[in-house]
Amino acid sequence: MSDTNLKSLALGTYTKLMRAAESATNRTSKVMTAAGLTISQFGVLEALYHKGPLCQRDIAAKILKSTGNITLVIDNLEKNGLVRRERDSEDRRFLTVHLTEAGTGLIAKVFADVEAAIVADLATLTAEEQETLGRLCKKLGLKGAA
Amino acid sequence: MSDTNLKSLALGTYTKLMRAAESATNRTSKVMTAAGLTISQFGVLEALYHKGPLCQRDIAAKILKSTGNITLVIDNLEKNGLVRRERDSEDRRFLTVHLTEAGTGLIAKVFADVEAAIVADLATLTAEEQETLGRLCKKLGLKGAA
DNA sequence: GGTGATTAGTTTAATATCAAACGATATGAT
DNA sequence: ATCATATCGTTTGATATTAAACTAATCACC
Structure with a gap:
């Protein structure tokens, strides 16, 4: 394949x-905003929901x-009223962030809705196509980690 | 395949x-910020570069x-000093945005660099893999247009 | 123990982003 | 001609986002 074609193939693939x-993202973020959460807020709540209380540094990394x-x-x-901060008594530099009861209830519901939206979305592809897509994306994404 | 497996396949594919x-995006945006442009600024300049002068509404849509x-x-x-606004004399509601000479020079250079970054990035995949990835992404993306 | 480096979190300044309200202009219907 | 409606762009108020400067607390090493 010529350089020109390689280039236009790469650019087209990137765009797609x-x-x-x-x-x-549009579809999942609709679910979040419908629940009154921004994407970042959802991310924080989801991290706390699945990992338990975390300090802010860990949330940022996550x-x-x-x-x-x-x-x-x-x-x-x-x-x-969805989370509360608690100063660590061992190392007072840390603030541990906890979900409140309201926060837990909300994220449980919204997370399930987001999952359902993703599953519905991906249903456009067969299982085999999803596996292929995942494999190629992973190959591409890995480069970024390096 | 079970519902549980379909779900975890879909979620994994989505994540990847x-x-x-x-x-x-990280790699292309590095090129833009290195040139002193934000992603949005690049988007606007690139639209003007390839489509010629546009009114703000059209830029927003693009x-x-x-x-x-x-x-x-x-x-x-x-x-x-990268663009200038010009009031349309026919319909004074419109502002037509033009690239300045400086703007044209900058976007020509940065656009070429971004393209090169994309091509380098996608080179992780063979031509055939790129075609497959593009096809699957297109199938998925189309659903959003509806 | 004290000093210097490190770490956690906050603040600040700049840009991005949207939705919604708004002002100016144009169009259309009567 | 006039008035209602629609359209373009700006403004406003809220949140997001980063980098960089900053504060407070801890740790490491002598």
Whole structure:
């Protein structure tokens, strides 16, 4: 294949990948905003829901955002009564973030809805196609980790 | 396949798709920020570069952002001397946005660099794999258009 | 024990982003 | 001609996001 064709193939593939990711994101984020959560807020609640109480640094690492950003997101979640901060008595630099009862109830429901949206979305592809897509995406994504 | 397995396959595929898109975005956005452009600014310049002068509404539609957002992005591009606004004499509601000479020079260079980054990135996959990935992504993305 | 480096979290300044309200302009129906 | 409606762009208020400067607390090493 010529360089020109390789280039246009790569650019086309990239565009399609981006569009697919964007359209999938659109559908899941609709579920989140319908529940009054931003994408980041959902990410924080989901991390706490599946990993238990975490300090802000760990939350930032989990959802790939800066610690400064997490400060604000937790502020807003705290205002809405979904999480609470607790100063660690061992090492007073740490704030451990806990889900409140309201937070647990909300994320349980919204997470299930988001999962359902994803499953419905991916149902466009057969199981075999999903496996292939996953394998190729993984190969591509791995490069980023390096 | 059981419902449980279908679900975990779909969720895993979704995660991999998101990670691949994110890692590809990270690499292209590095090129843009290195040139002093935000992703949105790049999007606006690229639209003008390939489509010629456009009104703000069309730019918003092209890069899938709100018109309110475009107002700010154009403000910043104008401050940096990369674009200029021109009031349409036919219909004075419209502002046509033009690339300046500096803007044209910058986007030509940055666009080429971004393309090169994408091509390098996608080179992780063979031509056949790229075609398969593109086909599956397109199938998935199309659902969003509906 | 004290000092220097490190770490956790906050704050600040800049940009992004949307939805909704708004102002100016144009169009259409009567 | 006039008034209602629609359209383009701006503004506003809220949240997101980062990088960088900063504070508070801890740790490591001598």
